[in-house]
Ligand SMILES: [Ca+2]
Ligand SMILES: [Ca+2]
């Protein structure tokens with residue numbers, strides 16, 4: 001297996017950076033500002049999930065998963081979410097089948113609903129994903145496939161699985177992207193951070209610059225493959241084998257779909 005990896009690395013390293021020919025991902029690295037992200041608190045996502053309050057997250061200049069990042073101290077006893085800038089909404093059909101990446105960090109884990117990623121579509125369509133609870137006090141990179149098998153209908157990531165047509169319908173007229181930060185039940189119990197968001201990146205576009213395939217992506221893939229971490233599980237089955245390498249090589253050499 002190591003020989004295969006070395007061969008792949010040598011083969012790919014002989015190429016040049018490949019720009020994604022089609023739609024570029026939307027990216028927030030928070031190098032210099034909050035990039036238009038806000039925080040909203042809402043009623044329970046197990047219920048109406050209706051709007052309660054809007055807040056401005058803290059922008060921190062360094063210490064993120066690369067440079068600056070966003071940070072929010074839980075502002076109230078409701079359900080808090082980072083909200084992507086309005087400019088990210090609209091027709092995102094090109095992102096179907098790609099992934100949402102983000103890095104999260106929390107200093108509490110007493111409450112589970114920070115696990116939620118929620119998309120609003122037109123006419124009240126709502127989808128949700130369960131990203132799980134990250135380990136404490138360390139940056140954790142999330143990978144959320146924008147395809148069937150990763151989303152539920154509604155805002156609580158339970159019940160009916162969302163079909164690919166339902167996911168595509170929401171992406172075709174996106175009205176909001178929420179990333180959960182509710183990892184502590186009480187007001188001001190937890191501080192949760194967000195960085196390195198890439199919405200609509202290819203599964204094999206693993207490192208910055210997102211939207212460009214280059215040696216950095218190869219390096220991340222190889223390291224993740226050897227370490228058996230999810231970034232390299234491109235045929236997502238918890239097994240790290242030639243199938244994952246095959247997807248990476250064909251994706252890398254083919255650009256983005
Ligand atoms: Ca950053
Ligand atoms: Ca890249």
Ligand SMILES: [Ca+2]
Nearest residue numbers: 233235237239
């Ligand atoms: Ca795999």
